[in-house]
Amino acid sequence: MASAQNFDTMVSLTELKERKVIVDVDRTCGVCGRKLGAGVAVGVIPNGLVVHHACLPGDASEYHLCPVTGEDFEMQYQAGLMSI
Numbered sequence: 054m055a056s057a058q059n060f061d062t063m064v065s066l067t068e069l070k071e072r073k074v075i076v077d078v079d080r081t082c083g084v085c086g087r088k089l090g091a092g093v094a095v096g097v098i099p100n101g102l103v104v105h106h107a108c109l110p111g112d113a114s115e116y117h118l119c120p121v122t123g124e125d126f127e128m129q130y131q132a133g134l135m136s137i
């Protein structure tokens with residue numbers, strides 16, 4: 054049982070590592086509205102919002118919340134409404 058769970062976790066991790074977001078020159082931060090720019094660290098919110106890394110919540114315990122809408126992704130994941 055544990056190895057099946059480990060396999061599922063490895064598959065999920067691989068899927069997460071393979072996700073890509075294309076940021077063109079005109080894309081703006083979902084929080085501050087400024088252009089994201091080249092070479093800037095960004096955060097990708099599960100709902101597709103892209104923000105400057107600096108615009109993410111300062112407290113990592115709030116990373117499950119969308120910084121714009123307040124949507125709680127942890128609750129959705131636990132309810133089975135969202136996959137990783």
Ligand SMILES: [Zn+2]
Nearest residue numbers: 082085105108
């Ligand atoms: Zn920003």
